[in-house]
Amino acid sequence: MKILPLIALTTFTATPVFAEETRQLDAHEHGVGQLNIAFDGQQIAMELHVPGADIVGFEYVAESAQDRAAVDIAVATLAKPLKLFALTDAAGCSVVQAAAGLESEEEHDEHEGEHGEEHADKEHAHEEHAEEGHAKEEHEDHANEAGHTEFHAEYLLTCADPSAIADINFSYFKSFLNALEVEVQIITATGATSFEVERDSPILDLRGMF
Amino acid sequence: MIPRLAFASLIARALTVGMTILAIALSVALFLGVEKIRTGAKASFADTISGTDLIVGARSGSVQLLLYSIFRIGNATNNLTWESYQDIAKRPDVDWIVPISLGDSHRQFRVMGTTPAFFERYKYRSGQSLVVNDGAIIDDLFDAVIGADVAATLGYIVGDPIVVAHGLASFTEHDDQPFRVSGILEKTGTPVDRTVIVGLRAIEAIHVDWQGGGQIQGQSTPADALRRMELEPQAVTAALLGVKGRLKVFGLQRSINEYAQEPLLAILPGVALQELWQIVGIAETALIGVSAMVVITALIGMMATIFSSLNERRREMAIFRAMGARPRVIVGLLVLEAIVMATLGALLGLGLLYVGLTIGQPLIDSAFGLWLPIEPPTLREFWVLLGVVAAGAIVSMVPALRAYRMSLADGMVVRI
Numbered sequence: 353m354k355i356l357p358l359i360a361l362t363t364f365t366a367t368p369v370f371a372e373e374t375r376q377l378d379a380h381e382h383g384v385g386q387l388n389i390a391f392d393g394q395q396i397a398m399e400l401h402v403p404g405a406d407i408v409g410f411e412y413v414a415e416s417a418q419d420r421a422a423v424d425i426a427v428a429t430l431a432k433p434l435k436l437f438a439l440t441d442a443a444g445c446s447v448v449q450a451a452a453g454l455e456s457e458e459e460h461d462e463h464e465g466e467h468g469e470e471h472a473d474k475e476h477a478h479e480e481h482a483e484e485g486h487a488k489e490e491h492e493d494h495a496n497e498a499g500h501t502e503f504h505a506e507y508l509l510t511c512a513d514p515s516a517i518a519d520i521n522f523s524y525f526k527s528f529l530n531a532l533e534v535e536v537q538i539i540t541a542t543g544a545t546s547f548e549v550e551r552d553s554p555i556l557d558l559r560g561m562f
Numbered sequence: 563m564i565p566r567l568a569f570a571s572l573i574a575r576a577l578t579v580g581m582t583i584l585a586i587a588l589s590v591a592l593f594l595g596v597e598k599i600r601t602g603a604k605a606s607f608a609d610t611i612s613g614t615d616l617i618v619g620a621r622s623g624s625v626q627l628l629l630y631s632i633f634r635i636g637n638a639t640n641n642l643t644w645e646s647y648q649d650i651a652k653r654p655d656v657d658w659i660v661p662i663s664l665g666d667s668h669r670q671f672r673v674m675g676t677t678p679a680f681f682e683r684y685k686y687r688s689g690q691s692l693v694v695n696d697g698a699i700i701d702d703l704f705d706a707v708i709g710a711d712v713a714a715t716l717g718y719i720v721g722d723p724i725v726v727a728h729g730l731a732s733f734t735e736h737d738d739q740p741f742r743v744s745g746i747l748e749k750t751g752t753p754v755d756r757t758v759i760v761g762l763r764a765i766e767a768i769h770v771d772w773q774g775g776g777q778i779q780g781q782s783t784p785a786d787a788l789r790r791m792e793l794e795p796q797a798v799t800a801a802l803l804g805v806k807g808r809l810k811v812f813g814l815q816r817s818i819n820e821y822a823q824e825p826l827l828a829i830l831p832g833v834a835l836q837e838l839w840q841i842v843g844i845a846e847t848a849l850i851g852v853s854a855m856v857v858i859t860a861l862i863g864m865m866a867t868i869f870s871s872l873n874e875r876r877r878e879m880a881i882f883r884a885m886g887a888r889p890r891v892i893v894g895l896l897v898l899e900a901i902v903m904a905t906l907g908a909l910l911g912l913g914l915l916y917v918g919l920t921i922g923q924p925l926i927d928s929a930f931g932l933w934l935p936i937e938p939p940t941l942r943e944f945w946v947l948l949g950v951v952a953a954g955a956i957v958s959m960v961p962a963l964r965a966y967r968m969s970l971a972d973g974m975v976v977r978i
Contacts, residue, residue, distance in 0.1 A: 376825065388812040397809040508809075537833055539808050542688075543612065544832035 380500045382406065383532035390539045396509040398433060404454065404501035406531040411501045426503065427452045429527050433507040438521040444512030452505035515562045522554035564891060568898045575871065579903060582864045586907025589860035590950055591914035593853040594943055598919065600846055602934040604839065610752040611831045613685030615811050618642060618650060618818055619800035621825035625841065628834040631662055631800035634672050634753045641797035646824045655814045657806040658683055661798040663765050667730045671712050673758045675765035683802065686752045696720050697745035700761050703789050705744035709755040711928065713746045720746060724758065726768060736768040738782040751933040766793040857950060861957045864903060868896060868961040879965055889966045896962035897955055904954025908947040912939060
């Protein structure tokens with residue numbers, strides 16, 4: 353029992369040293385989210401990365417009850433992919449796995465793979481950042497420097513007939529009013545391609561992709 | 563009655579009419595030609611790589627990585643170290659990985675070092691594999707497989723020796739370690755046609771006696787000793803990678819892009835290509851705009867000829883009117899003449915395009931590596947031609963209406 357926190361401590365203290373040697377930071381553009389979709393047989397994997405500003409309107413650590421509630425609601429909304437990215441009904445798609453959470457830039461190494469649970473409960477993903485003392489400290493440091501956070505969601509869907517998917521309706525823009533654009537990358541059997549879906553025309557035409 | 567008159571009138575003025583038709587034909591051929599090259603270039607680029615999930619290289623831009631690794635356009639800013647390459651190759655999600663090492667040349671052609679897996683994994687034109695036309699793929703350390711264009715341009719056959727030059731456009735040659743042509747690939751219409759492919763170890767082997775960009779004086783390791791040597795590259799230019807299952811592509815891409823030990827970049831070829839089109843798109847639009855302007859200029863030229871012909875045909879028009887032809891008939895006659903000219907021009911333009919394609923196809927292929935397919939006209943081209951004819955008819959309305967108003971009075975009044 354005693355070893356475990358020690359390991360956690362070393363990983364946390366090791367990371368900043370490392371960050372000094374090779375500094376890198378992902379691009380972060382408010383208003384623009386990234387959605388990756390991979391189609392393989394009947395399975396569809398999606399991953400979404402969106403700046404915190406697009407989803408809840410702020411990127412500092414949520415401390416007030418109001419801000420925390422906003423983050424909780426956002427994570428809960430993000431955990432329902434078919435409500436955000438509506439696929440053609442005829443395809444008969446259902447959610448196998450959905451996980452959503454809030455992360456700051458340098459921490460996702462530690463958190464990757466932890467969101468794998470079936471319909472991951474929002475509390476879990478969120479608590480990691482807010483409740484855990486050390487993580488919170490890190491988070492605050494971060495907030496003072498760059499202050500950028502991202503919502504990250506991963507979905508696994510299964511469809512009875514994926515070839516029936518004609519388009520994706522981005523209701524996402526209705527749920528998150530600060531989001532302006534989503535850069536979509538799609539991989540199908542025919543190859544990879546990219547699209548930009550904007551608030552003004554929130555429907556992504558996928559005909560001819562399969 | 564009117565069509566016969568129109569044809570007779572056109573034939574009577576064969577020279578001017580011929581010139582007008584030629585101008586329209588050339589402009590139409592230019593417009594359709596630009597369109598052909600544009601779509602041909604896109605198709606040719608898109609056909610160059612298929613079946614590769616990710617391209618990995620040093621962190622630069624996705625378009626740049628795609629251009630230098632696949633199209634041999636431009637150069638790498640940095641290399642991918644062998645340690646990182648092996649590290650990535652070991653990841654459980656990686657199905658296959660093929661290294662690419664560029665930098666040396668043979669005459670005007672690039673030399674690419676890779677592993678035999680390249681011949682199996684590299685796919686073009688929706689999944690076609692490379693086919694060895696003559697000979698066999700790399701077996702010995704000093705075997706080289708050459709692309710169809712290399713063989714055709716330099717007249718090489720299997721068994722010929724090849725001396726690789728150090729770097730690009732350089733005078734220092736690896737003449738102490740000649741290669742042997744072991745195989746010639748079938749024509750693919752991709753940059754592979756213009757590439758000399760050797761083993762990755764061979765690239766190391768020819769540089770064993772080199773230090774600091776030059777050959778060490780008098781030192782030349784015998785080929786057999788090199789064959790026995792443990793030759794491990796320090797770095798490669800890029801790597802093509804296949805992932806076990808499409809669902810894992812994005813995850814692997816992300817983890818390579820976040821690789822902490824070395825700044826690396828993994829790109830999806832299709833997405834990078836799309837980015838390239840976005841950049842090229844502006845130039846494309848400009849090109850289409852200019853060629854459309856040329857068509858408009860030709861049509862205005864036709865209008866000018868009709869206008870000037872009105873002067874010559876004052877009497878003719880007046881006689882028609884005096885014989886009882888209505889003003890409508892005069893308008894109809896002139897518009898019909900214009901439609902006939904525009905139609906002939908459009909058809910001749912289409913003919914010129916195909917003649918030009920037939921002559922230009924091999925030239926463009928050898929100069930730019932761009933294979934323009936000769937196909938029957940598309941629906942889009944049909945609409946363009948129809949548009950030209952319609953525009954010709956509309957443009958001719960201006961002189962026709964003038965004739966409509968003037969025909970009787972103008973021709974009857976004796977002008978001094």
